[in-house]
Structures are given as structure tokens and as C-alpha cells.
Amino acid sequence: MERGLIFSAFGWISAALQMPGSFLIDRPGVRLVCGGGRFSWSLMTALPALASSVGALSGLRLGVGAFEPPVTPSNNRVIASGFPEQERASAIGIYSSALFVGLACMTPLLFHLQAALGWRGLFLITGIAGMIRARVWSVFYRGPAQHNGVSAAELR
Structure with a gap:
């Protein structure tokens, strides 16, 4: 029952x-929401390494679920603002x-990491990697309007 509570906590808040x-x-924009959300999502992924109770794990899973919902709409917004209409579906498909390709390719490595470091180590490493990625994205991402050389026609 405890595992069920921990595993389902993500779905409750994510759906809501x-x-x-x-x-x-x-409102604040894709750069802030996507970067901040991914950083927070990754932090919530790393923190279970320190959790010592069912309540703490359930709360952290709620945190993961709370910060995950804007990710896909953020990706779609980036594509909608950065690709011409006739290329958007292909970009979203890619x-x-x-x-899924990334997950398939990384799964063997993740299994080895868990075998070597335990589930806590796996959560910590993947969370830290996500925080680094979110920070890099936030520093370097700029919408099309902030790029030199983008014409007015390309911004429509």
C-alpha cells in the first residue's frame, strides 16, 4: 500500500x-516557466535520495508531479515560436x-547506476543532471525575437 501511495502521488497532482x-x-513566459519548472522538477527528483519516510517520499513525488505539467506545453510553445507552421508537426514528432529513444538508450546505463549506487544514488544523479541541463537551457535559450538576423516575416 505504501508503494502505491508513493507511486500515485505524482499522478494526482500532475493531473490537477x-x-x-x-x-x-x-504569463511569465516559456523561458522562465520551462527553465524554472525543469530545475524544480529535477530538484524534486534528486531529493528522494535524502528521504527517510513514506510521507517524505510521497511529498516529493507530489513535487515532481507539480512541476512536470508545463513541460510539454513549453516544448510546443518553443516549437510554435521557432518553426514555420509547415514544419511544426515534424519538429514535435522529432x-x-x-x-522515447533517449529513454531506450539510457535505460541500460540507469540499470548499471542503480546496481552500483542504489536507488537513492540513481535519483540523486538523475536529479543533478536535470538541474544542470535546466540551468544551461535557461542561460542559452532565447526566443526567435531575441536573435539577431531573424526577419519580421520569420517572426509571424
């Missing part, structure tokens, strides 16, 4: 925050496929 998470992207 899908719409509010999507609306956030329109990044959606890459999620």
Missing part, C-alpha cells in the same frame, strides 16, 4: 495542474520520438 501549468507559460 495540467491546465494551470499550461496557463503559466502565457522531439516526441527523441524522448
Whole structure:
């Protein structure tokens, strides 16, 4: 029963925050919401390495679920603003496929990491890697309007 609570905590909050998470992207913007959300999501992924109770693990899974909902709409916003309309579906198909290809390619490494470091070490390493990636994305991502050499026609 405890595992069921821990595993399902993510789904409860993620389902509840899908719409509010999507609306956030329109307010402060995709760079802040996506970068901050991914950093927070990754932090919530790393922290179970320190958890010592079912309540703490469930709470951290709630945190992962709270910060995950804006990710896919953020990706779609980046593509919608950066690709011409006739190329958007292909771009979304590529990044959606890459999620599964990446998971398939990384699974053997993740199994080895868990065997060597335990589940706590795996959560810590993947969380830290995600925080680094989120920070790099936040530093370097700029929307098309902030790039030199982008014409007015390309911004439509």
C-alpha cells in the first residue's frame, strides 16, 4: 500500500495542474516557466535520495508531479515560436520520438547506476543532471525575437 501511495502521488497532482501549468507559460513566459519548472522538477527528483519516510517520499513525488505539467506545453510553445507552421508537426514528432529513444538508450546505463549506487544514488544523479541541463537551457535559450538576423516575416 505504501508503494502505491508513493507511486500515485505524482499522478494526482500532475493531473490537477495540467491546465494551470499550461496557463503559466502565457504569463511569465516559456523561458522562465520551462527553465524554472525543469530545475524544480529535477530538484524534486534528486531529493528522494535524502528521504527517510513514506510521507517524505510521497511529498516529493507530489513535487515532481507539480512541476512536470508545463513541460510539454513549453516544448510546443518553443516549437510554435521557432518553426514555420509547415514544419511544426515534424519538429514535435522529432522531439516526441527523441524522448522515447533517449529513454531506450539510457535505460541500460540507469540499470548499471542503480546496481552500483542504489536507488537513492540513481535519483540523486538523475536529479543533478536535470538541474544542470535546466540551468544551461535557461542561460542559452532565447526566443526567435531575441536573435539577431531573424526577419519580421520569420517572426509571424
